Amino acid sequence: MGTRSIKQVTVVGTGVIGNGWAARFLSQGYDVIATDPAPGAEERMRLSVQRAWPALEKMGLAAGASKDRLRFEPDLAKAVAVADLIQENAPEREELKRRLLAEIDRHAKPDAIIASSTSGLMPSTLQADCIRPERVIVAHPFNPVYLIPLVEVVGGEKTAPEVVAVAEQFYQSIQMKPLVVSAEIEGHVADRLMEAIWREALHIVNDGIATTEEVDAAIIYGPGLRWALMGPFLTLHLAGGEQGMRHMLEQFGPALKLPWTKLEAPELTEDLRNQVIAGCERQTAGHSIAGLEVRRDSFLIELQRLLEKYWPGANLNGNI
Structure with missing residues (x-):
């Protein structure tokens, strides 16, 4: 099994993430079959791909890339039967995903790879009911999938190592940055980091320290600028001066014992919900979500x- 063997992809579930996958696959010159039982799913998917296409054209389309290579098949069994790779994007409910992946496993070709886009569930849990668990992995992307290159690739206890290797090569070939996570854990890597900041942000709003707009500004104009280039470790390495992280840990390591942060999330009371919702609506007043998506993509x-x-390490064709 090699990267070249993946010629036909099927997207199961056409919400925001599934539609993003479809757009990326199409932009890379693949034929895409999509399936979803929800009424109006095909129309919403085609509209989503249409909206994403101008950004993909700016990024550069692969030879043969076309929106016309998208086919919608309402029958799940038929949709997955011819696929070399199936990307599952059902709602984040364990029972639903396990049942769906087991059904996909029954109808898919024996050598097809089955990848779940789950943001939190572990592959060992998801593959538990499958006849061929060795070909089931997690391939967790980030919104918008058609532009953000990171995809976390995780194998479960029964996943064959060669399946992870082929998946890594495939995602690399479609201009993504696969991060192979060596040990499975709930939430994988990136979402766990984002979750920590999100919980602290909710405390700051809940305690009346800052508004949603001020919290966003604190990231956008501060650490966010540096993180986009270096991430948290290299950012702090440079903060340590000529001695780098060695000096940084000596100087600021003791502060880790101080109770600055609250890692447990605050109670999501009606008042906190209203503050967060009102703050976000105030920040985006006068702008449609579609308009904001265009600005974000650019x-x-x-x-x-x-x-x-x-x-140089961020070259999209390179390794993480």
């Missing part, structure tokens, strides 16, 4: 080009 395209210019 920014992400320019930012990735800056990454390639200033940080």
Whole structure:
């Protein structure tokens, strides 16, 4: 099994993530079959791909890439039967995903790879009911999938190592940055980091320290600028001066014992919910979600080009 054997992909579930996958696969010159039992799913998917296409054209389409290579098949068994790789994107409910993946496993070709986009569930849990658990992995992307290159690839207890290797090569071939996570854990890597910041942000709003807009500004104009290039470890390595992280840990290591942060999330009371919702609506007043998505996509395209210019390791064709 090699990267070249993946010629036909099927997307199961056409929400925001599934539609993002479809757009990326299409932009890379693949034929895509999509399936979803929800009424109106095909129309919403085609509209989503249409909206994403201008950004993908800016990024650069692969030879033969076309929106016309998308086919919708309402019958799940038929949709997965011819696929070399199936990307599952059902709602984040363990029972639902396990049942769906087992059904996909029954109808898919024996050598097809089955990848779940789950953001939190572990592959060992998801593959438990499958006849061929060795070909089931997690391939967790980030929104918008058609532009953000990171995909966390995780194998379960029964996943064959060669399946992980082929998946890594495949995602690399469609201009993604696969991060192979060596040990499975709930939430994988990136979501656990984002969750820690999100919990602290909720405490700051809940305690009346800052508004949602002020919290966002604290990230956008501060650490977010550096994290886009270096991540938290290299950012702090440079903060340590000539001695780097060695000096940084000597100087600020003791502060880790101070109770600055609250890692447990606050109670999501009606008042906190209202504060967060009102704050976000105030921040985006006068702007449609569609308009904000266009601005976000243009920014992400320019930012990735800056990454390639200033940080060679961020070249989209390279390894993490």
